[in-house]
Amino acid sequence: MKLDARHLELLAAVVEHGGLTEGAAALGKSQPSVSRTLGALEARVGQPLFVPGRRPLQPTDLGRSLAEQGAAILRASRAAGDTVDRYRHGRSGEVRIGGTPFFMDGVVSGMIAEFQMQNPDVRIRQSYDYAPDLMRQIAEGTLDLGICPVRPDTVPESFAFTPILAGRNVVACRKGHPLLTRRGVLTEEIFRYPWIAPPADSPLYADLKLTLAALGAQDFKIGFSGGTLASVFAILNGSDALTVLPYSVVFLTGRRNDIASLRIRINHPDRDLGLLRRRGADPSPATDRFRQFIETRFRQLSQVILHSEQIALWRGADDRPQRDRA
Amino acid sequence: MKLDARHLELLAAVVEHGGLTEGAAALGKSQPSVSRTLGALEARVGQPLFVPGRRPLQPTDLGRSLAEQGAAILRASRAAGDTVDRYRHGRSGEVRIGGTPFFMDGVVSGMIAEFQMQNPDVRIRQSYDYAPDLMRQIAEGTLDLGICPVRPDTVPESFAFTPILAGRNVVACRKGHPLLTRRGVLTEEIFRYPWIAPPADSPLYADLKLTLAALGAQDFKIGFSGGTLASVFAILNGSDALTVLPYSVVFLTGRRNDIASLRIRINHPDRDLGLLRRRGADPSPATDRFRQFIETRFRQLSQVILHSEQIALWRGADDRPQRDRA
DNA sequence: TGCGCTATATAACGCGATGTTATGAAGCTG
DNA sequence: CAGCTTCATAACATCGCGTTATATAGCGCA
Structure with a gap:
């Protein structure tokens, strides 16, 4: 019945x-x-x-x-x-976010953790990719958000791009690195140390090449390549190797991982780290909520970075990366 | 929402x-x-x-x-x-059934057990009472079925009564009782043994008094009274006491409890064991199903009893109660 | 790329379930 | 037994949901 x-x-x-x-x-x-x-x-x-x-x-x-x-x-x-x-209300559902590996691991993951604590029923699907693939997946609708460095003026009309952080890089090394003890670092000295190369197709690798070329390097030793951020930290910690990393990554995780940045002025890419999403598509509420969370966290991060640098300036301390526009 | x-x-x-x-x-x-x-x-x-x-x-x-x-x-x-x-379909629900204690315990319980096996989701609420109370509860609607001995012509119009078994009684004793070894039993001999009396307000007690009076007893020893069937069996087993029990009870549970009946002719009450229910009220399907089950089981029981007595007759055996109408 | 197939969406319409208010009947309670 | 409360019934309106017919849009295949 x-x-x-x-x-x-x-x-x-x-x-x-x-x-x-x-x-x-x-x-x-x-x-x-x-x-x-x-x-x-x-x-x-x-x-x-x-x-x-x-x-x-x-x-x-x-x-x-x-x-x-x-x-x-x-x-x-x-x-x-x-x-x-x-x-x-975005308190349940799924968010598919992709981004450049080091940045996701070094900066975004911590924010995701915090978001998870507040929204335990939202499932975050994270993936790693660079801008072109991210854009493709976002356009296909298989990805909700992308976090990567891009030049804002190169973003197609079909995407909305929100800059969240300046795309500055620094040269990173372990805390006890010989070059850190010096008051000043001669550019040619850095070429005596082995370098860790990010994946060849990553923007960071392009940055590394540009940076070193700008510093006058014809040739430099690649001692390690292909690893994730965790392995890069391990290599840095266990050797005198150097690498190029986003400043925000070193800022946020340097202390915990015994990583510092060289007091050396390097050129910075004309890209901004930002959030990519499809324009016109109305996102799931969870995606929206997550995006807003991420954006405010990055605003706060920018403030904190700015603040800490000003404190460093007032102190006259110099164990910070030199700022290009300072 | x-x-x-x-x-x-x-x-x-x-x-x-x-x-x-x-x-x-x-x-x-x-x-x-x-x-x-x-x-x-x-x-x-x-x-x-x-x-x-x-x-x-x-x-x-x-x-x-x-x-x-x-x-x-x-x-x-x-x-x-x-x-x-x-x-x-009567495979779930509740059946409230009441009846005279010895008969419920000795005969009906076994049938309920079988019904339970077949209909595990039907809940049987059993209670003990004699005809007047059973009728009252049935009339009130707090009881679905009553099983008790009544004279069919005394049943009010508002009840439906289905006879299921002749209301015959026998004198019961333990298997090894001295009186069982004799070929014939003299009526005066049975008064030398103590008697177990059913509850004073039970029809069985009235039967006992009538029976013994008919057998010429002016006085007889009541050695035990007030117990349930289980205690009566225990007393019978452990002593030479006698009592009056429905024949069906002895027939069904005698072997298991080492109880037999005396080969003595006693008068039988002009009552039939039967099922009482309210006329006109449509019962719950479970009640109906249970009633039909009980009725067929009792039909079978009557057949079996009849059959076993005929076998006993053919054999010329005499370890059975003498039948009044034989 | 285009065609055909099939699955889904839309349209138009009728009916029945379920909502309403007004009112009657039946139990409980003092 | 009177009065109150609660449930049942009546009469009517409306909306949801059923139908069939038909348009549209993906998908597979040549």
Whole structure:
């Protein structure tokens, strides 16, 4: 026998509230409506659902059993409603975010962690890619957000780009590196140390080449390449190798990983780190919420970086990277 | 947000069957109906439930979540339908049955056990009472069936009475009782043994008094009274006491409890053991099913009793109670 | 690339379930 | 027994949802 789920909900409400009138009130309906519908259900079932002629309307065994099923239906229905509500407020759902590996690992992951703590029901799918692939996937609709360095004026019309951080790089090394003890670093000295190269197709690798070329390098030793940020940190820690890293990565994770940056002035790429998303597509609420979270966190990060540099300036300290525009 | 349970069921069916058309078919509805309803649900939710422009209609995360709730609703709904079906066929529900204690314990309990094996979801509420109270409770509607000995012509019009067994009694004793070894028993001999008296208000007690009076007893020793059938068996087993019991009780449980009946002719009450129920009230299906079960079991029991007595007659054996009408 | 197939969306319409208010009947309670 | 409360019934309006017919849009294949 097939029963209407709404009839069972009705029955559950009436049984729970101990009366037709109360049940109807709880459901926001009139009493006759509930009465008639329950009558129809009873007729359909062919068995009394309430003991007849009892004034504080008392369900029969069968009525109680069916009411339990109705309560289950009501629960599921409410749960569905809640799911929708949370989804609409971005507190549940899925966000697919991709970005350049070192930046994701060094900066974004920490923010994701914080977001996860606040929104445990939002699933974050992270992937690693560079701008062209990110754009392709965003255009295809298989990715919600991209975080990577791009030149804002090269972003196609179909994308929205929000700059979140200046794309500055620094030369990074371990805390105890010989070059750090010196007051000043001669550019030719850095070529005596082995270099860690980011993946060949990464913008960071292009930056590395440009930087070193600008510093007058014809040739430099690549001692390691192909690893993730974690392995780069390990190599840096265990050797005197040098590499180029985004300033924000060193700023945020340098202390924890015993990494510092050389006090050496290097040119900076004319790219901004920013958030890419598809223009016109309305994103899932979770994506929106995540994006806003990320944007405010980066605003705060910019402030903190600026602040710390000003403190360093006032102190006259010099264990910070030299700023190009300072 | 309040969502219609039926919409969620619809969604569940569509997601499960992997398509609008199939889902509609599974629900026995037309495809446009399902399409429109799902469209309405999507509009209400305000979020896409299916990824747009995908041919093997693919649900979004939210769609899948809601479909799960819909599946839960569907399960509950089906469970409710099954409950009704089983209830209507008497395979679930409740039966309230009352009867005279010794007869319930000695005969009916075994049948209830068998019924329980076949109908595990039917709850049997058993109580003990004598005819007047049984009738009162049945009339009040607090009891479904009564099993007791009554004179059929004394049953009021408002009750239906189905005789199920002749109300014969026998004098019972333990298997090794001295009186059993004799070829014949003199009536005066039985008064030398202590007697177990059933409860004073029981019909059995009246039978006992009548029986013994008919046998010429002016006075007899009551050695024990007030116990249930189990205690009566225990007393019988551990002593040379005698008592009056329904023949069916001894027939069914005598062997197991090492009880036999004396070969002595006693008068039998002009009552029939039978089933009492309220006339006109339509009983719950479980009650009906149980009643029919009990009635057929008693028909079989009558046959078996008859059969065993004929065998005994043919054999010329005499270790059976003498039959009044033989 | 274009064609055909099939699945989905839309349109138009009828009906039945369910909402309403008004009112009657039936239990409980003092 | 009177009065109150609660449920059932009546009459009517409306909206959801069922139908069939038809347009549209992906997908597969040549």
